[in-house]
Amino acid sequence: KFTTFSTVTLSLFVGLVILITRLGSAWHVAHATIIAPYKAFSREKLPARIGTHIGLMHVNVTLTAIPIGNYTPPDIDYNERFMWEGATDMSANYRHALQRGLPFPILTVAEYFSLGREGFSWGGQYRAAGYFASIMLWSSLASWLLMNLLLIAVPRYGAYMKALTGALLVCTTVGYHCLLPKRPLCIYLEGGRLEFHFGWCYWLVLVAGILCFIAGVLISIIDLVWPH
Amino acid sequence: MYSQTEKQRYDGWYNNLAHPDWGSVDSHLVRKAPPSYSDGVYAMAGANRPSTRRLSRLFMRGRDGLGSKFNRTALLAFFGQVVANEIVMASESGCPIEMHRIEIEKCDEMYDRECRGDKYIPFHRAAYDRDTGQSPNAPREQINQMTAWIDGSFIYSTSEAWLNAMRSFHNGTLLTEKDGKLPVRNTMRVPLFNNPVPSVMKMLSPERLFLLGDPRTISIRAVLSFAILFLRWHNTLAQRIKRLHPDWSDEDIYQRARHTVIASLQNVIAYEYLPAFLGSALPPYEGYKQDIHPGIGHIFQAAAFRFGHTMIPPGIYRRDGQCNFKQTPMGYPAIRLCSTWWDSSGFLSDTSVEEVLMGLASQISEREDPVLCSDVRDKLFGPMEFTRRDLGALNIMRGRDNGLPDYNTARESYGLKRHKTWTDINPQLFEAQPELLDMLKEAYSNQLDDVDVYVGGMLESYGQPGEFFAAVIKEQFLRLRDADRFWFENERNGIFTPEEIKELRKITLWDIIVNSTDIAVDEIQHDVFMWHTGDPCPQPMQLNATELEPCTYLEGYDYFSGSELMFIYVCVFLGFVPILCAGAGYCVVKLQNSKRRKLKIRQEALRAPQHKGSVDKMLAREWLHANHKRLVTVKKGEKLRTFSLKHVDVVSVEESATNHIKKKPYILLRVPSDHDLVLELESYGARRKFVKKLEDFLLLHKKELTLMEVNRDIMLARAETRERRQKRLEYFFREAYALTFGLRPGERRRRSDASSDGEVMTVMRTSLSKAEFAAALGMKPNDMFVRKMFNIVDKDQDGRISFQEFLETVVLFSRGKTDDKLRIIFDMCDNDRNGVIDKGELSEMMRSLVEIARTTSLGDDQVTELIDGMFQDVGLEHKNHLTYQDFKLMMKEYKGDFVAIGLDCKGAKQNFLDTSTNVARMTSFNIEPMQDKPRHWVLAKWDAYITFLEENRQNIFYLFLFYVVTIVLFVERFIHYSFMAEHTDLRHIMGVGIAITRGSAASLSFCYSLLLLTMSRNLITKLKEFPIQQYIPLDSHIQFHKIAACTALFFSVLHTVGHIVNFYHVSTQSHENLRCLTREVHFASDYKPDITFWLFQTVTGTTGVMLFIIMCIIFVFAHPTIRKKAYNFFWNMHTLYIGLYLLSLVHGLARLTGPPRFWMFFLGPGIVYTLDKIVSLRTKYMALDVIDTDLLPSDVIKIKFYRPPNLKYLSGQWVRLSCTAFRPQEMHSFTLTSAPHENCLSCHIKAQGPWTWKLRNYFDPCNYNPEDQPKIRIEGPFGGGNQDWYKFEVAVMVGGGIGVTPYASILNDLVFGTSTNRYSGVACKKVYFLWICPSHKHFEWFIDVLRDVEKKDVTNVLEIHIFITQFFHKFDLRTTMLYICENHFQRLSKTSIFTGLKAVNHFGRPDMSSFLKFVQKKHSYVSKIGVFSCGPRPLTKSVMSACDEVNKTRKLPYFIHHFENFG
Ligand SMILES: Cc1cc2nc3c(=O)[nH]c(=O)nc-3n(C[C@H](O)[C@H](O)[C@H](O)COP(=O)(O)OP(=O)(O)OC[C@H]3O[C@@H](n4cnc5c(N)ncnc54)[C@H](O)[C@@H]3O)c2cc1C
Ligand code: HEM
């Protein structure tokens, strides 16, 4: 009873993790508090909290004005998403953002991701890492589906698939880690700078992968030692 | 909260409130004159004008070493480049690279010294906005990759990220090395241009470069010095501001310094440089004019501002404050320009910025005439494949690239009047140099309205930019100034106060230099752009290229160099993969063959354990005939030949003489009445040993050995080899028959040629041994029948049949009367020759006959009973023996048969009887002669054709569909890459190669994916139960699998070869072409990907090579020979398909040429196949108990095992089976022989090869230990070709060999279905079962099955015929006799003498088409009849062709053939 319950829960958990993290935008994140000019034709500076959330296929930039002292900020709360499915998407999106006239800090962050030559290819590198992770997640999803089918049909192979799914998930995180820019991205803004660290999506995948792998290996071993 | 000033963006955006993008990075150049692209939209202008190199040679070549007319300094010349860099960058090529050629005239003094005439300067068209250039109202517009504004982008770059890399974030300064004099090196790899250094021919590391704001800075040392100067100027200002405002933040200081730097730059350019350059000043500033567009004009960019090129000197002086001009380390007076392109990084180690600036300020620039100095006109830097270019030619070409109109039109658009005559362009010049005018006219074919802007403008200028160029330049800078909201004089932008502006207006370049460098105020003149007499340090002389170090000209670089060897290796490797696989396949087959041979020997040894004897091994070769030898091992290994030494007392042995030491010794064994054995032995010692052994052996059997020594050659010549003997026997038979029957008409008597008279004699002397006689009859020598027959023929009882004896017998059989023939039979039975046959003899004869039929089903009592019955029949029941008369009486009723009796021998063509009589023998088939009237042959052909189409219409349709889809996929991609993507780089570099490879990739993806569907066996089996199976030829799935696989192979090979060619092309590309090739891969600027990289370091390349290897393995191992001989290897190698699919999925992921597409094809079939496998796994997972095993004769074993509760199957289906006891992974296919209504499953397995033997031996009761509890795993059941039998009212089933197994189940199912009243879905009304076997003795177990079936068959649906093929199918003595007995027995007991079945026995092979015709006639009321066959391939083939033949007559019913082959 308990085993069924835990198996089902684990399976659902892993499936959910795969789906959510593929779309989620907190693989690599950075936050900073800044006081920076944010629009043209004005000398105004905006105290704000800027966040950058890198997902697999996009980066989300948030900009929220914050009060300092007795300064009440204007109601500024941006959440801009820049997709980078195609290799040139990001630079096109950046251009588009310029045309739309987004606040300067957001533009600055976006610009960092839109560059793509020599050492200035953070966008490309994040995109490559995201692409890899996304492919791995797709294959984990396939493996997860197969795992569920097999757990019902032929439990032994189900257990193997479970271990495989776990391994794939762990590989996803390891690969993502390795593919991140060698020279870490650090974005300077007036009053602060953005330095990146892993976000919850990353950790979730890692945890789910490890759990799944351990469970799979355990079940396999039990099955081998005491068949049935 | 507010900053000091508004933030001015680096990328030029948001300068203009109304048009935020004006002047920004990547905006269009602006067009003032109508474009004159030759097609009006994008094609280069001036297609009919002369080569620009020619123009450059005509008008821009001239003497260097002439100084500036107005004493402009070199500093001004090079500062011009700084200005240009500040506001424009529009000559960089975009993606894809559009290559054009600048023709070089034959024998060009620079580029074609060998007069080859096939050279050209590569020219890349500039980047443009991809949205333009598509229609005449938006012609191609080039892009300015810098901000148009004079906003310090030369210093601060145009991007925030770049700038941040340069900032120290401390006190508003930019990063410098510790002493603050030099900028830092580019260790963070900011994308500076890293062009090849012409003298090195190698890409150098970008990390050696100085980190500065403009990517082009390092191209020229003078420009680099300016960049460093301004960087230091910024830091100087930042320090001052910090001192003034200690409380300011880094950002504030930085911004303030930046604004000041920009302001001073603006001031220098607008109010100091321009007047010096143009000779006239800009009108005073009137304030910000918002509606003016700042964009850089096409003519400004491509022509006017390039006037400055004429002032560039061939080198630069360096000096110190004390006027010491510095020599280069090689002792030249100045640094040569053309030997230092892009090579500025090292030079600051021995020079300082100060020295360069002071040198420049003293140096007079080149003269402002149309002539360019040779350093830029012949020896400008270029790409590695063409290291030196011509700036003059490039300038003109750039004008054409940008679609500039002709010179006159351009003038007009700037408000100047058109020139009417050629001399108007520059009257003074043409007066001085009239030949120039002629050349000009001639070059432009006297078309004044066709002159290139740059040529015209340059010719027009003298001493300073001409009227036209000056107008363009002035207009441009005016717009730049007035449109700039951040212009330093604009008070309304709030950056500077009016006082500050006034101060700023005073800043000159001299101030900047003096303040930010160590140059003292009096070491350099105030007006640095001019050198007037009296200014410090005059230049030693006007520089002339001849006094400077020569520039190397490294011609041509082959990007492929370094890849050649690898490329060849790869090609050879890929070519060898299939060959290696084939070799491996060959070895595997050999290995398997030898394994099988060993197995057979072991098996024989097991069977005859009493066999003992010396097992010495000796190696020898048997000499067969002149040049063929085979290896034999005497007394070990397979027995190749045995001698009978029974009747021989003396064995004569000949030895080859020992005189030839070198040749191996031979030995000849002559045994009477057999051919000789000639052996070649290893050595003389071995021969001695052999002879000794033989002697001992013979002695043991009391025989003698005579030994003779003969010359080797004579021995070989005389030896009677098998072949010779064979030939002799042939003569023998031919003669005998010829003599008996005479010659057939038309047959020439071969031996009539005189030379062979001798042969007649030999034939007469030849005699047959018993063995030879038996072989001629096709029987074993020790059959009783043969013995008896031999005794009869061998009248003189000498153990051999002479020619005469044989002839007599043949004559008797062919011409003799029935009586004589009977007599012979009588004699045969009469063993003791006493003239009567007693019952004993008769029963012995009977038994011998039955023995031929090899059945044990006849018991002694049955024989007695049979004989009694025969006696009774003729009323001789009281007698104990038969006289000849009695015998004749007894045989009376068979008289007719005896007429036809003959004695058949191999090799004899006579005495041939129509096989159809055999059908007549099947008593139940009464066929009347066919009354078809013969149809016209055309109609017959037509019928055949129609029938073929009709029968195969489904297959043809699906095949057609398959190929249409495959080809459409190919063509779709092909067209996409040939026409839709023709402007991409891929196409430019790979040509149609990419179209072909992508096309074949699409087709092969489809084929490979489809392969999975054809192997979804559970699905196919399931589908067979649904009506839709009528529309899909499911039975042909394996066939289709092979076709699809071969199609895939074709496309894979095409794809692979194509990509090898493509990669060759790619690796011959220059670096910048690669940058465009694929956006998915980034290369560092100093990395040169070669073929190794593409093939072994990209995901696509590596997986491609792996795929190729896997593919080769799969295909080679799927060859029919390997499947037949080494199935196991085939299967194991075939499982590599998993790898194939995985790698294919990964293969495209790198997106080198496009997004991956394989998965789209794969997804559906992949899911279906996976589910299918899971279904199989479910059954396979269960280990089934073996209930019972039964060893049956002829190596068949019956295994009965537990039936899983939910397993449903139809009779005729098969499973894959493995046994846990050994090789648990190996699955073998076996038909289920149990009927579906039974409780257990069973299989009958014939031991054939390694696995099946192992199985049999394992379950052999002698070895088997039921404690072991071996388990069976199965996978399936899968549909067999035979499972549809129940749908036909009338069915014909043909089984042969082990192929009867499906019928064991089917027949059981059939009688179960028809005899029980329950509805069972069996539609059959009549089923004919034809069993074809060599003899009954094979597959006795099946007789049991049939017996059982017959018993249950109450409704008589089943009619069984058994065909015994062991005998010749012609009538001969034996079969006739057998037949008589069988008939007799049938009459008596209603069962067969051999089998005890009601089934009728026949001898020989069935004549299928006659039989089918018979069935057709009999069941004309049904529309179709199912024909099922299973067994060896020849059998199913013959049934197939019989069906075709009968169907061709286009009568109903129609025969539908299903079949199954094992293996
Ligand atoms: C649909 C089907 C039904 C069959 N039903 C029967 C049956 O009822 N009774 C029976 O005795 N035999 C049956 N066979 C044949 C049987 O599969 C082979 O005889 C057996 O696998 C031989 O294995 P081996 O290693 O002993 O012989 P090998 O000497 O290795 O092979 C002998 C022949 O069998 C073929 N073969 C080998 N392994 C396999 C395999 N795993 N699957 C299919 N073919 C193989 C080879 O191509 C070769 O031609 C059937 C085969 C097929 C395809
Ligand atoms: C690279 C190409 C090929 C691929 C990917 C491929 C794939 C497959 C797959 C997936 C199966 C089913 C395996 C299973 O049921 O477990 C199979 C079986 C088979 N393939 Fe192929 N195949 C290829 C080429 C070929 C070729 C060239 C031939 C013969 C000419 C061939 C002959 C067969 C046969 C006879 C079987 C059935 C074996 C059996 O069930 O006994 N295949 N193949």
Ligand code: HEM
């Ligand atoms: C040395 C051999 C090979 C090389 C160099 C090679 C190279 C390539 C390249 C460059 C592509 C384009 C991929 C992209 O755009 O990113 C490609 C695609 C493809 N190749 Fe190959 N290939 C090789 C062998 C093979 C073989 C043997 C197969 C088949 C078994 C194969 C199947 C495919 C398929 C299916 C695609 C399309 C992939 C997709 O769209 O997802 N290739 N190949």
